[in-house]
Amino acid sequence: MKLLVNGNHLQVPSNVFTIADVITHFFKHDPIVIVEHNGIILEKNNHPKQIVADGDKIELVEFVGGG
Incomplete structure (x- = not known):
């Protein structure tokens, strides 16, 4: 499946069905x-x-902390 993610056309695996799956696919952490x-x-x-x-x-x- 092809998605437009943050302005980029990207192919995602067939096991991506939901927004939660998309987040898990692109981020190694929560x-x-x-x-x-x-x-x-x-x-x-x-x-x-x-x-x-x-x-x-x-x-x-994504929100990140810092200072």
Whole structure:
């Protein structure tokens, strides 16, 4: 499946079905991340339920600490 992730056209494996799967695919840790899926910002509790489809546009914004 091809997705547009943060402005990049990317191929993801066939085991990616949900937004939670997308996050797991792109991050090796459990990030604090805001997700926009096809123009709609999703609440975290919807990540495991939100299905992705070929051609979807996803924006992932990770919050990191520092100082």
